[in-house]
Amino acid sequence: MHESLTIRAYTRNVASHQHNFCQLVLPLNGVIKLAMHTFEGAIGVGEGIVIPAGTNHAFSANEQARFVVADLAALPAAFARHTSPKFLLSAALSAYLQFVELQLQQSTLMTVETTLITLFKQLLTPHHIHRSAGDKIELAISQIHQYPESVLSLEVLCRHACLGVTQFKKRFREKTGTSPGQYITQVRMQKARSLLQFTDMPVTRVALEVGYNDVSAFSRRFTTVFGRSPKHFSRRIKTPDEPKKVTF
DNA sequence: AAGCCCAGATAGGCTAAGAC
DNA sequence: GTCTTAGCCTATCTGGGCTT
Numbered sequence: 001m002h003e004s005l006t007i008r009a010y011t012r013n014v015a016s017h018q019h020n021f022c023q024l025v026l027p028l029n030g031v032i033k034l035a036m037h038t039f040e041g042a043i044g045v046g047e048g049i050v051i052p053a054g055t056n057h058a059f060s061a062n063e064q065a066r067f068v069v070a071d072l073a074a075l076p077a078a079f080a081r082h083t084s085p086k087f088l089l090s091a092a093l094s095a096y097l098q099f100v101e102l103q104l105q106q107s108t109l110m111t112v113e114t115t116l117i118t119l120f121k122q123l124l125t126p127h128h129i130h131r132s133a134g135d136k137i138e139l140a141i142s143q144i145h146q147y148p149e150s151v152l153s154l155e156v157l158c159r160h161a162c163l164g165v166t167q168f169k170k171r172f173r174e175k176t177g178t179s180p181g182q183y184i185t186q187v188r189m190q191k192a193r194s195l196l197q198f199t200d201m202p203v204t205r206v207a208l209e210v211g212y213n214d215v216s217a218f219s220r221r222f223t224t225v226f227g228r229s230p231k232h233f234s235r236r237i238k239t240p241d242e243p244k245k246v247t248f
Numbered sequence: 249a250a251g252c253c254c255a256g257a258t259a260g261g262c263t264a265a266g267a268c
Numbered sequence: 269g270t271c272t273t274a275g276c277c278t279a280t281c282t283g284g285g286c287t288t
Contacts, residue, residue, distance in 0.1 A: 153280075153281095154280075154281070164250070164251065165251085165252095166250060166251055166252080167249090167250065167251085169281090169282075169283085170250095179281075179282065179283090180281080180282095181258075181259075181280085181281055181282080185259085202270070202271090203270075203271065203272095204270075204271085212260075212261095213260085213261070214260065214261050214262070215270090215271075215272090216260090216261080216262080216263090216271090216272075216273080216274090217259075217260045217261060217262090218260090219271075219272060219273080220259090220260085220272090220273080220274090221259075221260085223272085223273090229271080229272065230271085230272090231270090231271060231272080
């Protein structure tokens, strides 16, 4: 099949139908109402819904609605563990979809669409796709992904999930396969590595950005997780091949 | 099923020393 | 000045068993 990204707008009522491919619907503006056997409700900006191949679905979109529809040959791996078809997008992925809209409206090159789809599929990772806030544990997970630098004690997370500590720990492990503490560390270290690789922030600043008030504690944890010190990943390292800065 | 308790493990803060 | 590493200490987390 031909995989594609398209921008669609206001749609009154589309009767129940199905495709032999997987479809993701991602609002850029307005609200879309969707009905299928595993879900019935509305999705807005910052959310998305996955419609597996062969699933009957009907939908309508309000007058303000504008949304990206991605037709994909297979269900992306990031959705394999999802129990709900609804999901949340990271701020970075939402920004990318805005960029996609502009490019699709302005570019006439087929290669651009191909590149946009390729990158879109690469961004469909747990780092950018969070489960919908419809579940109590998902609320806590969403909090971890949105604010990894904040105080994320068990007490705080239990409050977000409206659960007791025992229930929270049990359900969290069932959902994620790991403990809350280890999950938080994973998220923080992934973010730290990205900041080191793609910004010129010093290690001390990166430590603060991911919730460590002490750089030695951050360095120790980072080295444990990745096997190399933060400085190894830092852009601030000058390699022998790096061109010398020319000043005028 | 949910909550409580507890021993052991782990994380994070602080300090100091040393490399670059 | 920036960063890493190590030692020490305290707080918090984890996982399992027990109770309600």
